[in-house]
Amino acid sequence: MAKAPARLIEPSCSFLKIFSISAICGLKLLEIFSSQCIIYMQQVKFFIRIFFNMSENSASVLRKACFFDRDGVANVEVDYLHEVEKTVLEQGFAEAVKLAHDNGYLAIIITNQAGIARGKFPIEDLYKVHDRIKELLAEQGTGLDAIYFCPHHPDVNGECGCRKPAPGMILKAAEEWNIDLSQSLMIGDRITDAQCGKNAGCKASYIVRTGYGMETLKEYPEPGFPVVNNSYGALCDFLKNQA
Known part of the structure; x- marks a missing residue:
């Protein structure tokens, strides 16, 4: 008895929708996380500059x-x-x-x-x-x-x-x-x-x-x-x- 030809299983519309939403959310979270990291690093650099500027210019440190x-x-x-x-x-x-x-x-x-x-x-x-x-x-x-x-x-x-x-x-x-x-x-x-x-x-x-x-x-x-x-x-x- 001949076997039926194999068929590619296509994802359902609901699966595609869930996958797309998940991917978009993931990318959005990554974008937010990345931007927050950049902001955080900028703040860290800013406070480091402020700290060293205060240290160098504090009244206790004469140059x-x-x-x-x-x-x-x-x-x-x-x-x-x-x-x-x-x-x-x-x-x-x-x-x-x-x-x-x-x-x-x-x-x-x-x-x-x-x-x-x-x-x-x-x-x-x-x-x-x-x-x-x-x-x-x-x-x-x-x-x-x-x-x-x-x-x-x-x-x-x-x-x-x-x-x-x-x-x-x-x-x-x-x-x-x-x-x-x-x-x-x-x-x-x-x-x-x-x-x-x-x-x-x-x-x-x-x-x-x-x-x-x-x-x-x-x-x-x-x-x-x-x-x-x-x-x-x-x-x-x-x-x-x-x-």
Whole structure:
């Protein structure tokens, strides 16, 4: 007796419906679970950042800083520098920033930029120059922690508390970064830079021979502050005296 041909058993409509609903629910749950995981991880990252920021900036944790003037110290001196293509790192600066970080010091630029008040260039150009300095440092495997600038000039804005030799920028940095100024130093190429560090209560201030430094030494043969070749030499001397 011949066997009846085998038939494929097709799932019933009800089975398909149940399977489809289950699959959709499963995918939906997976989507919800995944999104919740992403949200959770974002929250965890957020609180981790907050925790470490509080730890680093808590009043009980005082930090040390190396403050650098910009023109003639961080970058080669150019009168009213505002062009990215003319922004070149000064000798020894990248090495000084690396050395600062290697020894637990923040690396912060403190700069007078009266060209803004005098209308020599817009503030947007200043930011572009600062971005270029950061790019050049990044190419050498290092970077700054912050840049503070004073955009004023007494002939335009009157006296202010931030234009060097006034200590305003350093004091602001100290407040925002919980810096122990008695363990910090200032490096600049002008007498006003060194005076700024002294006025802020820094442990030491140095004058370098780069930038406007040689003109400073002609005007002040005995400036009352240690004189070195560049910012790297200044920090090396400072650290040697801390040993």
